[in-house]
Each structure stands twice: as structure tokens, then as C-alpha cells.
Amino acid sequence: MKGGVSSYQISTKRRWKGFVIAVLGLVILSMLVPLVFLLGFHNGFHSSGFPSEQSSMSHNQSGHIEEIIDRLVPSKERVNIPIEEVPVRDGLNESSSTSHLLIDQRQGSLAKPAEDHVHKPSPPSHKVNVSIPVEVIHPPKTADESETLCEVRFGSYCLWRRENKEVMIDSMVKKMKDRLFVARAYFPSIAKLPAHEKLSREMKQNIQDFERILSETTTDADLPSHTGDRLQKMEAVIARAKSIHLDYNNVEKKFRQLVDLTEDEANFHTKQSAFLYQLAVQTMPKSLHCLSMRLTVEYFNKASLDYEASTIEKFTDPELYHFVVFSSKILASSVLINSTVANAKESRKLVFHILTDRENYYSMKLWFFQNTFKESAVQVLNVEDYIPASYNKMAGLSLPEEFRVTFQIPQKLKMQYKTEYVSVFSHSHYLLPEIFKELDKVVVLDDDMLVQQDLSSLWNIRMERKVNGAVEMCAVRLGQLSNYLGKNNFNSKSCAWMSGLNVIDLARWRELHLTETFRKLVHELEAEGTQYEAAASRASLLTFQDHVHALDDSWVLSGLGHDYELSVQAIKKAKTLHYNGNMKPWLELGIPKYKSLWLRYLNREDLYLSACNVNP
Template identity: 55%
Template sequence: MMDFSDNMRRPRVPSADELEKAKACQLEFGSYCLWSIEHKEVMKDAIVKKLKDQLFVARSYYPSIAKLKGKEALTRELKQNIQEHERVLSESIVDADLPSFIKKKIERMDRAIARAKSCTVDCNNVDKKLRQILHMTDDEAHFHMKQSAYLYNLGVHTMPKSHHCLNMRLTVEYFKSTTLDSDDSPVHKFNVPDHRHYVILSKNVLAASVVINSSVSSSEETRNVVFHVLTDAQNFYAMKHWFSRNAYRESAVNVINYEHIILENLPEFSMQQLYMPEEFRVFISSFERPTEKSRMEYLSVFSHSHFFIPEIFKDLKKVIVLDDDVIVQRDLSFLWNLDMGDKVNAAVKFCGLRLGQLRNLLGEAMYDPQSCAWMSGLNVINLEKWREYNVTENYLQLLEKFRNNDDEASLRAAALPISLLSFQNLVYPLDERLTLSGLGYQYGIEEKVIRTSASLHYNGNMKPWLELGIPNYRKYWKRFLARDERFMDECNVSP
């Protein structure tokens, strides 16, 4: 995920201090903050908490008591109690692990603290020590949060072991099989311009399968429907075998090795690696009303690979592009009769972010500052208009301008300004009710809203095929999974 921040008006929150803490957390750790808040567990081990509180107070008084004459016995008692508490807490983190004599230790510490509080000490010294301990505790908490956030991000960006197993098994079976090869596919449908063509970029077998299954399950007619799955060389054979084994009503599935077709048929384009739709973390707040609630959004846009779709499908006039984290819940056939005029890309606009708010990112390029951003996920593309307006050529020119160096991070970061500028004045606005976004990071979306949306977009880190996916939303994705696939059982795939 790339991270960009800007400003927008949002509803108020009760406390400005809480807002700043939440903002700082989300800026540093992104959706991990939302996940950690949702999964925060209330500490149930009251005795352990009591021990920690006593240790906190005893440590703050100890330096001041140690400086007092005639308080040597109390100093030794405090030191001994502190050491005993530290030893107990190093061995026990829950109440059940505490030794049977812990109540006596707590009582002794209470008496020692009471005696310390009765002494005349410099309050400034105690306050200074309390603040020192507090800062140390904050530093320790931040360290553990960084560790947790790292593990969270590792979890959301790493393919689960079971999915890797599934890909390997499918790849092996593809080369062992002779009866399910691609020659049996309805190739005659693949390039018929009048058919309804959907394009999906994916490296995930299950995700691509769910997109297709949800689409055909929601369609009234599938006889002339074709799905083109663009994948990379590593996952190509697994995809081929999966879609040879599984039928999706009367629709046809065409699996394409993107890297091979670019290398063989479009060698003039250097972008041979398959790039998935890019998601950018956008932190939206208000400088004018700093106490108003800030909000994090994930903006999805086309990747670099999307800009070669018209070159790959030279015979087609119109396609619908679906991200692989989308499911379809209503018949989308009406989109094929959509009159887009002279527009190229029919998309849901995201007016929570306008181009003028990205002026530092867009540089000196010419653009309308009031123009809304737009979302990938479900897009209708007029390929004829695309070619007429030379969108791919314009993209290549913008790539030279925004690509700072050759590393992948810089290349991916350039996808946002390039996508927004490439379609300046070429976006046809789709009804925002067509796609409900945010199911990969936004908690609290009402079930009624989810059920009535034509399609669901799981943009964000918490994808539905991961264990970290938001449980309340995963069920809508899981209902379109293949249920009788033996490889899923053998690899223990249970999203």
C-alpha cells in the first residue's frame, strides 16, 4: 500500500486529544490501528494489573525515600518488594500463573507504599520519576505496537501457506493432465467483439474464481459472457488447471499469461511484470476544523498493467474490468448498454478526494483542481475511445515524468498521479450505489447496505481470503467459493 495524506471535512469526535492519537497511529501504522482497536481485549487479570500498578507507584517513591535520613529500613523494604514484584511478573503474565502466596506480597507492598506516602518528600522529585516511568512505559508500548504492526502487515501481504499449497498442487496436476488442457476451451468466444467481455488481473486462484462465480451467479444470461484472467507466469498453470476443472454456467474463461504476451507480442513495452490494482492509503482531515474526525480511506486505481489492456485485446470494443477483491451481487448486464458518450472509463467517483488536494503529488501538470478522484474495482472501458484518445501513449509520457527512478516502490507510487491524469475529462460517473467500497478496512458497515449493493469491493488490507479479513464481511465472499474442490480440502484451505 502507498500512503498519501490530505484534508477533508468529516464528522466530529468527542476529544481532540483522542483524535490526534488516532491520527498519529493511523499515519504510522495504517489499518493496523483499526484492526487493533477492533480486537482489543480488556485485561481480565486483575491481580496482575494490581501488581503492575503497585510496582509503578513504588518505583516513583523509592528514589526520594532512599535520600531521607533515618528511613534505611523503609528503603530496604521498598527495594525488596520491588524486586519480588519484578520477579513474579517476569514469570507470570496472567492471574492463573501467580503463586499462592501473592496476596501476602500485595499486602506487604501496600503497607510499604502507605509508609512511603506518609513521609515528607519533594513532590517534584516524585512527579519527575512518575513522568520518567510513564515515558519508559510509553516507549515500551510503542515498541510492542511496532512489532505487532509488522506482524500484521506481514500477515496481510503474505500468501497463506494453504493457498501456496493449492497453487503448487494445481500446477503439478496441470502438467500431469492431458484431458483438461486448454485445447478444450471455447476459443471461438474469446475475440468476438459482440460478446460481453470481463477482464480480471489476478495472481490469486481463489479470488479470481470468486469474482467469476459471483458474476455468473448474479447474471440472468451467461451464454455470451467471456472472462479474461490476466495472471503472471508463476500462477498461470495453476489458473489454467483450476478453470479447466470448474465450469461457470455457460460463460467461457480465458486465462492469459500477461508476462508472456507482453514479451512476445508487445516487446516495445517494458512493463512485463504483472501489476495488480494499486491501493493508496489516504488520510483525510480538516485543517480548518482540527477537532473534527479524521478518516482513513483506501483509494484503488489502475496499475501500470491496466494500460496495456487495449493492446492485448485488439479485437474488442468494450470490456468491464473487475478487481479480484470484488464480488458481484446483482446482474450487471445493463452496463453493456451504457452510453458513455465520448468518455473512456466509467467509474465510481470518489469526491472525498479532489485533484487540487494532491497538488504536491501532481506537480505542474494541467488538471482541474475540483475534479474528483475515481475508484477501480468495477470499471466499464470503451476501448475504441481509449485508442482514439491515445490513452496508452499519454500514460507512457506521464510515466517518464513521474517515475523518479527504476525501483519498484517509485514505480508503484507513480500509479496514482498517472491514473488520475491519464483519464482527465475521460471518466463517466457510475452511480455510487453500484459498488460498496471499504470492506477491507472499514468496520461498522451496516448489513442492510451490504446486502442491497450491486457489488462489494474489499479494498484495503483485510482481504476476505485472509484470516485477518473482517469476519462480518467474509461470509459474503465465502458463499461464492467452490465447495467440492478436493485440492482445497487437501491443502486445508478454509478462508
């Protein structure tokens, strides 16, 4: 078959053509498969194919997201958000930003971070089967607007305020006063607008209702029913007033006027409170006045009795322990003597000399005649019988003088202030050498003292030629009282000494003529324009300068009449307790936890106490 195409060649060409087509098909398929795979990954494999690969990719991505969240989210309180609520975008950066979303539980929505304020086109999202821990902002427990601003991310002060928040007493009354204050500020401006006459009437009615309620009650317990509804109406009226366009200069002026009036009222009540407080301290309660009057009347009904005949020999015996008490208060001096005798080892050696004024002399005589204190002896003297006729200013009994001193205590980060009551001798104390001429040594006790241990060892103290054995208060130096003491010469580093418990060497006193020194200092201070009462207390501090023998601090614990923070252990260890300050234990003002110690030595079953309804 020359010049023609054989059948073999034709079949060979056909096979080669088929092979080329097959190779081209494989090349095309090899290009399409990766493309399909990539498109499927990008779209989340929405097709039904490749189930195992889809699960594996989701698991790897969720694990990586959780790892990033653990790194970026601080260890605060977290919640788990269900899968349906959190759309997570593609890419690790988008996932990490989602982990910083803050959940505001007040609104039940997600708050976007600050960097997401710029609008960006979001790519298609898919749901990842993970729970994302996010920071929680707790809702406030109260409706106070300031609380809504206090979130954890704002710093440690908010945390401190929440942890140390105190429960407000009578919060409803205080809230009503606050709303009344605001309504009063807005009302004048609202009343000038004819278009809002209805709102003006409602506001006026609410103001009148609040003023009437607050004039009748000061505590939440006394508020009438439906007060909460009235408060809501007032708040609604105030909200409507705030929504109206007003001349806020007038509102501001009204607020300033109300603030000024409130400050003036607060200052008035502060001064009134201080006056009434001093009045309560200095005025004898009605029940105690009744007790003094009843005893005085009963004394004259029994005038034939000789009250001190059986113990008169003890009053001048220098071998016994002599205590001197300046007092015009029957209960105070009675508790003092009772506590001293109850804790004494040998009560028969104790002799008490009570120096009082003419007004209380007879009631004191009868009281201490009818009330015995074991084997001790009690003598009642009228101090006015021993005042020199030439010294008219010492007309009556003068009790120990107390004055308050406030001074700074340096601390590491700030200065703190502390208040102490310094108690010193009055001018009546300078009669001691003349009244007790037969005695060389006495112990002077203030009537606001309470004895807890035996005091006989006071007579064994070596005075080292000093006159006054007293507890010193070195927290107060004479230099700190320079403005108070005047132009007199004194050692500024000397400690102030305290009356309350004082061991007095009368022989040394007479030798140094300290009574004359005291009167000379008083005269000099009066010449500078100082009143006599103030001059006498200042002169007392200076008279005993360089003549004070410091007693151990364990003898006296002071402050039970003003200091609430004394420890129980310190009170138990102290030999005597001094109720210096205004809150005396026989007054209603007394500090309750200290008053119980004092009441332990008072016979409440006495008939005179019951008749006068004396119940300290």
C-alpha cells in the first residue's frame, strides 16, 4: 500500500491524541482542586464535604483563641458567653479584640472597646464553638448616680469605697431632704413660666408635703406610709423641671442662697448643741437636786443626833491614812469612798475628809451618817468656814479645774490631733495646810475617781522633798501652754501634772509657803487682764513647778469621761480610774461601757434614791 496511510498509523495517532487529552484533564483538575479547597476554607466549608477537616480546623482555632484570651484578659471575674451570642471574625487579631469586650449587665449588651469606634466593613462571620471569658461590670446595688461611675477599671479607690461603704442611717429622710433642696432651687424659675403652670402647681404641692413630713419626723421609722410613692412623684417632677430650657443663672443663684442658709443653720445648731451640752454637764439633774433637798430636810428633823461623835478621835490621828475629797455631789463622793474601802486591806485605818459647800453640807452629813463604809471614818466639813475673811474672791467651794488641750501627733503620712483634759487644783485646795494643821501628809482624791486596788502603799512613797506626788501628762508640756500661762517664767519642757490622785506633803508645803506663792501668781495674772477663775487654774500649774514628784502611770488611768477607745486590759490593770472630761458617770452623758464600773459601787436600793427616782 505504497503512498497511503496504513491502519496501524491511524490507530497510533488516535491513541496519542487520547493520551494528550487525558494529561490536559489531569492538569486542569490539579489546578481546580486546590482552588476549591481554599474557597471552602475561607467560607467555612458550608458544603457537606470534608467533615473531619472542618471539625479539626474549628478545634485548632478555638484552642488558639482561648490561649490568646488567657494572655490578654486579666485575672478578674469572668462569665462564659454562649456560642450564639458572640460573633467571632476571621483572623487572630479579630479574635483577640473580641476577648476584650466588656459586658454591661445593666443593659444586657456588649460594650465595644474604644478602638472599634471607627466603622469598618466586617467580613463574613462564623460561630466558633468556644466560651469566651470576659470582664464583668457588676451593676450597682443602689440607685445612686455616683455608684454607676464606680467601675473596677477606674482604679483601686472604687474598690476601697465598696469594701468600706457604711450603711447610711435614715437614708430615706436624707434622700427626701436632698430632693426638697433641689425642688426649692428649681421652683422659682418654673413658677415664672406660664406654659408650665401645671408643673409649677405639682412642684409646689410636693414641696409643701415634704416640708410637713420632715417637720414631724427625723428618722425613717417615723415616716408615714406611702413615703416611697411621694418620693417617686417628687423625683418625676424634678426630672420634668430639668428637661425644660431655663435660665440656669437663676437656678444657680437659688442654689447658692440655699447653701448659705443651710450653712448658717448648721452653725446655729452647732453653737446651740455646744451650749446645751455644757448646760447638761454643769447643771445638777432634777433627781440629784431632789436627793440633796430631801436629805437636808431630814437632817434638821434629826438635829439632836451627833453624827461624828464615835469617830472624832480618828480625824486628827497622824498614824492613819487620811484622804481629802473636794465635792458637792453626794453620789460621786459616796461611790469614791465605797470603792476605796471595798478594795482596802485594812479599812479601819482609812479616814475620809469631805470638803463641801454650805448648800450641800447638811445633806452630806446625813448621808454619810446613815451609810457606813466598813470600819472607815468619814468627816464632812464646810469649806466656807475656813476661807479667810480678807480674801473675798474665795467665797465658796471650788472643785478641781479642768481645761481641754488639743495637740498634734506626728504620724508617718499625716498629722493627727488628740484631745486631753488637764485637771489641776482649784483655789480651795490651797486651804489644805490651814484646815489640817495636825496632819503632815494626806492624799487628795477628786470625786470623779474610782478605786480598784488598795492604796495604802501611797504612804510609803518617798517624796524626795517634793510637795505634790502626781501623775504627769508628758504628752502636754508647759511649752505647749505658753499662750495659756502668760508671761511668767517656766520650764517649757516640764510635763503638766494631773489632779485626781495626789500625795501631798503638808509639812513641806508650809515650809515653802506655796499658798502665798499661788496667791501672788493669781494677782499677777489678774493684772494682765485675766479673769480670776482662769488665773487660778494657770497659777496652779506654775505653783508646783519643780515641786512635783512623778508617780508611776499605773496609779491612774485617765480619760474615762471623754475617751471611747480605752482598752479593757488597761482598765483592769489600773489601780484607779479617772473620769476626767464632761461625760461623768453619774450623768446621762456618761459613756455606757465605763459607767457600769462606777455603778458597781452604788447602792441603788437606798430609800432616798428610790424616792427621788435617781437612776444614773
